[in-house]
Amino acid sequence: MKLLWIAAVACCAIACGANAQPAARDAGYPTKPIRLIAPFAPGGGTDIIARIVAQQLNEALGQPVVVDNRGGAGSTLGTDIVTKAPADGYTMLLGNISLAFNAWLFKKLPYNAIKDLAPVTLVAVQPNIVVIHPSVPAKSIKEFVAYARAQPGKLSFASAGAGSGTHLAGEMLKDRLKIDLLHVPYKGTGPALTDLIGGQVQMMVSTFASALPHVKSGRLRALGVTSAKRSPAAPDVPTLGESGVPDYDYSTWYALFVPTGTPRAVIDKLNQATRKVLASDDMKQKFDAQGLEPLSSSPAELTAYLRSETEKWGKVVQAAGVPPM
Numbered sequence: 520m521k522l523l524w525i526a527a528v529a530c531c532a533i534a535c536g537a538n539a540q541p542a543a544r545d546a547g548y549p550t551k552p553i554r555l556i557a558p559f560a561p562g563g564g565t566d567i568i569a570r571i572v573a574q575q576l577n578e579a580l581g582q583p584v585v586v587d588n589r590g591g592a593g594s595t596l597g598t599d600i601v602t603k604a605p606a607d608g609y610t611m612l613l614g615n616i617s618l619a620f621n622a623w624l625f626k627k628l629p630y631n632a633i634k635d636l637a638p639v640t641l642v643a644v645q646p647n648i649v650v651i652h653p654s655v656p657a658k659s660i661k662e663f664v665a666y667a668r669a670q671p672g673k674l675s676f677a678s679a680g681a682g683s684g685t686h687l688a689g690e691m692l693k694d695r696l697k698i699d700l701l702h703v704p705y706k707g708t709g710p711a712l713t714d715l716i717g718g719q720v721q722m723m724v725s726t727f728a729s730a731l732p733h734v735k736s737g738r739l740r741a742l743g744v745t746s747a748k749r750s751p752a753a754p755d756v757p758t759l760g761e762s763g764v765p766d767y768d769y770s771t772w773y774a775l776f777v778p779t780g781t782p783r784a785v786i787d788k789l790n791q792a793t794r795k796v797l798a799s800d801d802m803k804q805k806f807d808a809q810g811l812e813p814l815s816s817s818p819a820e821l822t823a824y825l826r827s828e829t830e831k832w833g834k835v836v837q838a839a840g841v842p843p844m
Contacts (some may be wrong), residue, residue, distance in 0.1 A: 562709020
């Protein structure tokens, strides 16, 4: 992902947040609780971020923001709920990079993310981390490759579901390392990590927010970070590039959306409230603890970014040979 582009967006948007013009009249919005759909199971990165953002927006908007986990089918079930919800600002989606994947992974989606979702703002980006069960006799990517090649097809990697970011990241890693691993999909990152910790599977490319606590406790072993630079959250873990993995740079982004047709005044208010909390020291501390970088954008910038990401990941899906579902 073009992290430099995102960083530029973040610097511009956050810097301008304090000077943003007041939103248009919004008839007192919000006047009741807001539902924030997290389209993955509890315990995953999207769920963790949704709860942090919801907590901060409670105060900024003056109404409860309630997280509603609707996992399944690589985030398509929860996303579909949002696209078909009333366009009044009381149903939001914390979408992620899977929105770009799914356009290529499903033969027929019940929605078009670009047409049926109205962007609000980018929220965060985080690198992923390659983790293995401690029973695997490897302490580096090089050692893991040697171990996997000695028994092709006998090791497995977990994902948050077929077509999820963790799935495609794992497939891309297999391709770069030239190893044969069995893919085991789960209904979310949380369940996948549970089985990884239990030793039912051997490896996973997971979000930092989900895996880092288990790495720190010793229940999982970290082999490499998927971004171009090391993460401040795990400075001792080398990047995959440093470990000799060619041309591998993958990070997960998160963003807020509402149904298309939502009044612009409502979108503006959500955008400004979110940008304000993202710029706060409290939010930065919470995100730092999870290996996250807060980002924000205008709705127009998020629209352009979603389009570019959809085009980019279409090429990755085709190169990985992942058949449409």
